[in-house]
Amino acid sequence: MAISPRNPFAQFFSFMCFLLPSLAEPTDKITSCLTLHNISNFTTYPNTENDSASYYKLLNFSIQNLRFAEPTVPKPIAIILPGSVEQLINTVFCSREVFLAIRVRCGGHSYEGTSSVAADGAPFVIIDMMNLNRVSVDLETETAWVEGGATLGETYHAIAKASRVHGFPAGSCPTVGAGGHIAGGGFGLLSRKYGLAADNVVDALLVDANGRLLDRQGMGEDVFWAIRGGEAKTIGTTGISATFKGFYLGPRSSALSILDHAFPDLGIIKEDCKEMSWIESIVFFSGLSNGSSVSDLRNRIAVEIARDWGEKYFLNNYDRLVKAKTIIDPSNVFSNQQGIPPVSCLSQPNSTAES
């Protein structure tokens, strides 16, 4: 029987034919796109119990706030570990091609889970930067290039290997990622003298949503300012404690004389003070167990002690951050629940972007 062009089934069928290509699972699509671009280091949401062990091992490996490792929390379609800048660019391309939200993970220490969940329920991938963790130190210029997936421990270790008299002012926990830490400021033992980690950044390479690789000049000063933590203010915590660890930048004899003068009641004696190099002080304050060495700083699964901290977000830098975000990511490809929206999103009345 011939089908008349007005037959409703014919219309329905042709409509169905149109839809078919998009019925493929996002998992299949991202797999084929990544494979096409020679990226093999990734794992997708498991279909069988056999696959699930390696997926969950990788997913939960660095999640510090265990609330985000709960089974009820949405899981990524894929966890991808680019090993080069080219792979990183292609990973961003594939994620966009398949309309998946992107979460970037470095050390996984986000208290808010911004590297491990998509709070709005959108299907998403985690781009885990842990294989982009090279640190190269140039003593002539007294600078270091640190890839966005290195931990603070890996960074400190590389600096200490190159020199006994150089250091970097950043946080005390070795498994915190340099990527997320410096982007948020980065406060540590040397900060009173040398400022935040972000204050010491002189250049950066950034992959934008269109896959462009931009240095400081290419991204412009507003964006360069924004990726170094803006001017987020850190607030102290208050409390009462009977014992404390102090840190003095200088010889033990000077520390003793200052303490004796300023706090004679404490009765601090020589044996109460340890004199050590910068890198030894990093190990001391790291929360690693007694007897740990400098090389343990690279160990991402070392035992660590979380410490209280507080930070107020953005304050009156908000407008400038929105401006920088609009320059570098106008379509809000790199969005998350704590993220700054670009102007294009702010002007849409039904936008779900949050500030």
Ligand SMILES: Cc1cc2nc3c(=O)[nH]c(=O)nc-3n(C[C@H](O)[C@H](O)[C@H](O)COP(=O)(O)OP(=O)(O)OC[C@H]3O[C@@H](n4cnc5c(N)ncnc54)[C@H](O)[C@@H]3O)c2cc1C
């Ligand atoms: C145990 C513990 C100790 C801490 N100690 C200190 C401290 O001493 N001083 C201090 O200042 N802070 C400290 N913090 C806070 C810590 O600096 C922040 O939580 C920081 O954002 C964690 O960075 P991360 O890369 O480990 O986390 P992630 O969860 O991987 O990342 C945090 C955020 O940064 C983004 N991000 C990470 N890498 C990149 C990248 N390469 N490119 C773009 N975006 C990226 C992620 O998408 C996410 O939104 C500590 C936190 C914990 C849990």
